Amino acid sequence: MRWTLTLILLMAIVSPGAALADGSPRAPATGSDELVAKVARIRVGSSTQSEVAQLLGRPWRTIDTNDDPDDDDYRIWEYLGQDGADRYRIHIGFDEANVVRLIAKSQKGRVEVLARSNGDRDQHEHDSSAHGYDK
Amino acid sequence: MKIQRSVVGFTALAAGFALATPTVAQDYPPYGPNVPKAHFDHGKRPQVTPPAPNLLPDGRTAESAWNMQLVGYDSLDGRSTYQPLVVDQVFADGSHHWIAYMAHHAGCAVSRLSKQTEVNGTSVLDVTDPKSPVYLYHIQGFGAGSPNACSGSLDAGGNQMAHVCSGDSLPSSSPAEASNKHGRYFLLRTNGNSSGSANPGTESHEIWDVTNPSSPTMISSLDTQATNTHKDWWDCSSGMAYLVTNDSSAASPRPDLAPGWHQSGSNQHVKIYNLHDPTNPEYVRDFGFVGQQPTVGTTIEGLVTPPTGIHGPIAAGNRVYMAFGVGGNGVVGIYDTNTLLNGCNGKAGCAQSPSEADMLAPQKGWFTLPGTTLQGGHTSFPIFGEEDGKPRNIVLVTSEEGGNECAKNSAPHAAWLYDVTNEASPTLISQNPNDPARTLLDVPNGFDYSWIGIVSGNGAADTHCGTDNCSAAGVYGTNVTPTDPTPQPNNFCNQGARFGAHASTELFYPPYYGRLAIVSWFTGGVRVFDIRNPDNARPIAYFIPAPNDTGCGPGGGPSPGPGCTFASTGRNGHTVNAIHTNNVEVDDRGYIYIADRDGTGMHILRLTGEAAGAAIGNVPANH
Numbered sequence: 001m002r003w004t005l006t007l008i009l010l011m012a013i014v015s016p017g018a019a020l021a022d023g024s025p026r027a028p029a030t031g032s033d034e035l036v037a038k039v040a041r042i043r044v045g046s047s048t049q050s051e052v053a054q055l056l057g058r059p060w061r062t063i064d065t066n067d068d069p070d071d072d073d074y075r076i077w078e079y080l081g082q083d084g085a086d087r088y089r090i091h092i093g094f095d096e097a098n099v100v101r102l103i104a105k106s107q108k109g110r111v112e113v114l115a116r117s118n119g120d121r122d123q124h125e126h127d128s129s130a131h132g133y134d135k
Numbered sequence: 136m137k138i139q140r141s142v143v144g145f146t147a148l149a150a151g152f153a154l155a156t157p158t159v160a161q162d163y164p165p166y167g168p169n170v171p172k173a174h175f176d177h178g179k180r181p182q183v184t185p186p187a188p189n190l191l192p193d194g195r196t197a198e199s200a201w202n203m204q205l206v207g208y209d210s211l212d213g214r215s216t217y218q219p220l221v222v223d224q225v226f227a228d229g230s231h232h233w234i235a236y237m238a239h240h241a242g243c244a245v246s247r248l249s250k251q252t253e254v255n256g257t258s259v260l261d262v263t264d265p266k267s268p269v270y271l272y273h274i275q276g277f278g279a280g281s282p283n284a285c286s287g288s289l290d291a292g293g294n295q296m297a298h299v300c301s302g303d304s305l306p307s308s309s310p311a312e313a314s315n316k317h318g319r320y321f322l323l324r325t326n327g328n329s330s331g332s333a334n335p336g337t338e339s340h341e342i343w344d345v346t347n348p349s350s351p352t353m354i355s356s357l358d359t360q361a362t363n364t365h366k367d368w369w370d371c372s373s374g375m376a377y378l379v380t381n382d383s384s385a386a387s388p389r390p391d392l393a394p395g396w397h398q399s400g401s402n403q404h405v406k407i408y409n410l411h412d413p414t415n416p417e418y419v420r421d422f423g424f425v426g427q428q429p430t431v432g433t434t435i436e437g438l439v440t441p442p443t444g445i446h447g448p449i450a451a452g453n454r455v456y457m458a459f460g461v462g463g464n465g466v467v468g469i470y471d472t473n474t475l476l477n478g479c480n481g482k483a484g485c486a487q488s489p490s491e492a493d494m495l496a497p498q499k500g501w502f503t504l505p506g507t508t509l510q511g512g513h514t515s516f517p518i519f520g521e522e523d524g525k526p527r528n529i530v531l532v533t534s535e536e537g538g539n540e541c542a543k544n545s546a547p548h549a550a551w552l553y554d555v556t557n558e559a560s561p562t563l564i565s566q567n568p569n570d571p572a573r574t575l576l577d578v579p580n581g582f583d584y585s586w587i588g589i590v591s592g593n594g595a596a597d598t599h600c601g602t603d604n605c606s607a608a609g610v611y612g613t614n615v616t617p618t619d620p621t622p623q624p625n626n627f628c629n630q631g632a633r634f635g636a637h638a639s640t641e642l643f644y645p646p647y648y649g650r651l652a653i654v655s656w657f658t659g660g661v662r663v664f665d666i667r668n669p670d671n672a673r674p675i676a677y678f679i680p681a682p683n684d685t686g687c688g689p690g691g692g693p694s695p696g697p698g699c700t701f702a703s704t705g706r707n708g709h710t711v712n713a714i715h716t717n718n719v720e721v722d723d724r725g726y727i728y729i730a731d732r733d734g735t736g737m738h739i740l741r742l743t744g745e746a747a748g749a750a751i752g753n754v755p756a757n758h
Contacts, residue, residue: 049287053287057286058252059286060244060696061213061243062242062243062244063734064215064293065241073539074704080695087696089698089701091701091702091710102704104702104710106701107697108684109191109195109682109684109712111711113708113710116704116708
């Protein structure tokens with residue numbers, strides 16, 4: 001697949017010296033600074049699902065509609081964070097190879113794309129003759 | 136596991152025992168001889184433009200209703216959901232409870248009951264009071280118990296499909312069997328999905344005893360080491376289960392293993408089992424569209440070779456309707472049930488590897504769809520009826536939109552009505568030559584009910600779509616949404632997720648049967664069409680839920696997470712938490728249930744106004 005890495009928006013905080021998480025399950029909500037700092041270490045276009053699990057622990061929710069290798073649905077992991085009085089969700093989208101392609105923050109219904117990779121998904125042109133999958 | 140048997144003989148035997156059953160339970164759903172007959176008319180009812188949906192300040196659709204009303208809601212703990220199924224179950228004390236079986240896609244979420252992270256499976260709710268659903272149980276799904284179940288790949292997970300039969304509706308081969316099943320209910324569900332060509336496959340089907348829906352117990356599994364399970368059908372009146380699946384070539388040898396079937400697109404064909412005794416599945420045969428059998432002959436039908444895989448069969452009366460292709464290269468086949476079920480009797484190897492003649496013998500007709508390669512066969516729902524005192528049989532067909540935000544060069548996926556009274560020559564009815572999919576059962580992407588961004592397109596040439604010029608179709612172009620190079624107005628294609636048809640209801644309940652066509656439309660919510668005059672279908676109702684930005688607890692209340700609706704990503708990386716209505720079903724009271732693919736939950740609806748008036752029978756009154 002012709003994925004081309006394009007970072008749309010770099011995370012504001014990068015902490016390369018932070019230690020990786022030990023993989024143990026996390027508390028439901030994570031302090032904003034800690035979660036954001038860790039998320040900033042994810043490399044969109046190359047970080048894998050197992051690396052994300054090692055970094056952030058077990059996600060709060062996962063979604064894999066994965067009916068169709070030709071569809072547009074990412075495999076999604078969500079983590080919870082706390083921003084002052086408000087909770088938010090970090091949404092991490094993986095491609096079919098389980099590589100991170102999208103990181104977004106969802107708060108009060110609003111979605112902010114923090115980083116994503118560019119590629120076929122953006123072209124959104126389907127070969128209908130080959131598209132016979134999904135459910 | 137027993138091998139193929141004489142279905143005719145069995146049916147006769149079963150009928151005898153059915154008569155001896157001590158209590159006659161509700162024939163759920165009303166299959167077999169109890170399929171209601173539709174009465175079509177020539178009413179010249181006006182085509183009405185539905186009102187525009189309500190919008191949130193950020194451009195997402197808000198809750199919007201036209202001749203429909205929200206009655207109840209449950210978040211389903213924020214799990215992505217494929218299919219709703221609601222069953223009128225008679226409890227041991229004789230009371231009726233309406234039990235919802237909500238079949239989930241793969242994933243994990245925190246259960247409100249156990250407070251633990253659980254692998255998505257089947258949520259079970261009591262919806263007897265539709266205003267206040269009670270979450271009874273979550274039957275965990277594929278991979279549950281694995282240490283990495285919720286932090287590893289779930290690409291083969293999910294329990295997307297569910298069917299339930301009453302033990303008293305299923306036939307029995309002995310009084311002891313009938314007695315053992317009396318008063319019990321059985322859930323058939325897929326276990327896993329899309330393990331692809333993994334060798335051996337990791338999927339299966341499961342049967343659970345759900346007599347006590349608060350405490351289901353698994354009683355058997357079948358079709359083990361399968362791949363690509365999907366939308367099954369279980370005919371409660373005959374016990375026949377038509378499983379959509381495929382066998383891995385490396386699966387362990389067993390009598391019902393049938394490797395080597397051929398499909399384009401989705402790798403699925405049909406394996407038929409007699410599940411009259413859920414503890415003892417009996418293999419009948421494998422089947423599909425001619426050309427999919429392991430030893431291919433010379434007959435070429437359909438649009439591609441090998442023909443596209445099946446999405447889902449529906450059996451009713453003495454016919455089985457099979458939709459192939461899902462979202463492209465659509466073909467619908469019509470088959471004689473008796474010939475299908477008994478055609479391999481006495482023929483060695485026929486069940487697993489039928490000859491071309493064995494494949495063609497049950498076939499009564501087939502057809503493609505307008506746009507041919509651009510549209511797929513997802514659901515084919517038969518409507519047996521009469522008009523002017525003469526039989527008139529119709530099939531409601533849907534294709535499935537598979538791309539988010541109306542992918543460039545994809546056709547708007549829609550629904551069609553085919554007159555199959557003459558099965559050898561199906562005819563497209565309710566045509567709309569001005570519609571990109573040439574049907575009156577379509578929903579434009581513009582909020583004002585106009586099309587935005589459609590350009591001319593063509594599928595492959597063909598002559599089997601039941602009308603002239605099968606290949607012509609409109610398709611979405613480059614500029615459809617506000618994020619495109621030439622920005623267009625906000626519309627249903629700008630909601631992150633898919634917009635277009637997916638599935639129709641599949642149960643034969645009055646009061647809607649033959650009067651209303653009810654179709655899930657992803658970001659368009661659920662759409663209802665008046666088909667009393669099937670030559671002039673018209674929109675009559677819709678409902679679009681509000682996205683859940685609050686919480687995944689009961690009723691959308693407090694939960695660990697701030698909101699259940701998760702984001703989908705469409706054109707140009709546009710990422711939105713919006714509605715994604717995946718499937719819809721009705722119950723025998725007339726309530727309509729929709730399930731959200733993006734975790735928003737289950738909405739229970741009722742018809743109002745003109746739509747309620749178009750139905751007959753026990754339509755729910757105001758609540």
